[in-house]
Amino acid sequence: MAEALLRAEHLCKRFGGLAAVSEVTLDLHQGHIHAVIGPNGAGKSTLTNLLSGDLPPTSGRVQLAGQDVTGWSPEKISRAGLGRSYQKTNIFLPFTVWENVRLAAQSRRQHAGRWLHRANGFADTNERAERALELADLAGRRNAVAATISHGEQRQLEIAMTLATGPRVLLLDEPLAGMGSVEAERMVQLLRRLKSEHAMMLVEHDMDAVFALADQLTVMVNGEVIASGTPAQIRADAGVRAAYLGEETH
Numbered sequence: 001m002a003e004a005l006l007r008a009e010h011l012c013k014r015f016g017g018l019a020a021v022s023e024v025t026l027d028l029h030q031g032h033i034h035a036v037i038g039p040n041g042a043g044k045s046t047l048t049n050l051l052s053g054d055l056p057p058t059s060g061r062v063q064l065a066g067q068d069v070t071g072w073s074p075e076k077i078s079r080a081g082l083g084r085s086y087q088k089t090n091i092f093l094p095f096t097v098w099e100n101v102r103l104a105a106q107s108r109r110q111h112a113g114r115w116l117h118r119a120n121g122f123a124d125t126n127e128r129a130e131r132a133l134e135l136a137d138l139a140g141r142r143n144a145v146a147a148t149i150s151h152g153e154q155r156q157l158e159i160a161m162t163l164a165t166g167p168r169v170l171l172l173d174e175p176l177a178g179m180g181s182v183e184a185e186r187m188v189q190l191l192r193r194l195k196s197e198h199a200m201m202l203v204e205h206d207m208d209a210v211f212a213l214a215d216q217l218t219v220m221v222n223g224e225v226i227a228s229g230t231p232a233q234i235r236a237d238a239g240v241r242a243a244y245l246g247e248e249t250h
């Protein structure tokens with residue numbers, strides 16, 4: 001397999017006496033979805049925050065496309081190619097779908113200051129926003145005010161805003177949360193479409209979606225990885241069934 005686009009090595013995060021993330025090592029590869037699952041409080045959100053730069057690790061390293069990005073700010077990590085969607089929405093509700101995506105695309109251009117570069121920068125930004133809108137299947141809703149679109153469409157918009165920053169690595173935090181079955185299926189199709197061009201980490205509680213999408217799963221319990229492997233390996237893992245999956249795999 002080609003070199004990982006993102007690599008976490010021996011990541012640890014302590015909050016006082018609590019080890020929220022302990023010695024987590026994982027790789028994300030282009031064209032693969034790596035799902036991270038585990039019960040509430042397992043450390044999945046903390047791990048996501050460590051990879052995106054929202055939290056500094058207590059120890060361990062994060063490499064993005066071969067570069068050590070440990071301790072970098074979220075903005076710098078975003079410019080280096082990592083896109084993250086949040087559980088709590090970043091959408092500006094009074095703005096249209098297009099305005100939200102355009103603003104997200106523009107956030108990548110804050111260092112392109114010189115007037116000579118402006119015209120090109122403007123075209124690039126619009127192009128990236130347009131492509132993100134299409135990838136997220138929202139082109140037909142571009143003029144709708146964000147507050148008026150459905151919950152499922154708002155989650156699509158959040159993905160579109162992440163895509164507009166031009167990431168190679170996507171960290172998706174519960175993209176199916178609160179969705180009905182039709183919306184969930186649409187999101188599963190969307191994530192499938194995004195897979196070939198990105199390395200993706202998916203944190204998700206919907207096990208049907210996880211097992212439908214993931215190429216690899218890492219299972220966390222109490223901050224530790226208790227298993228990592230293909231969906232078939234994880235389904236068959238006695239430790240995982242006992243600790244977490246048991247009831248859902250009957």
Ligand SMILES: Nc1ncnc2c1ncn2[C@@H]1O[C@H](COP(=O)(O)OP(=O)(O)OP(=O)(O)O)[C@@H](O)[C@H]1O
Binds near residue numbers: 045046
């Ligand atoms: N800022 C913080 N300060 C102190 N403890 C924290 C902080 N953030 C998370 N924790 C604790 O770290 C542990 C892991 O939490 P985390 O939110 O990462 O779990 P999770 O797997 O994402 O859970 P969920 O599925 O409910 O979102 C929990 O015990 C939580 O209470």
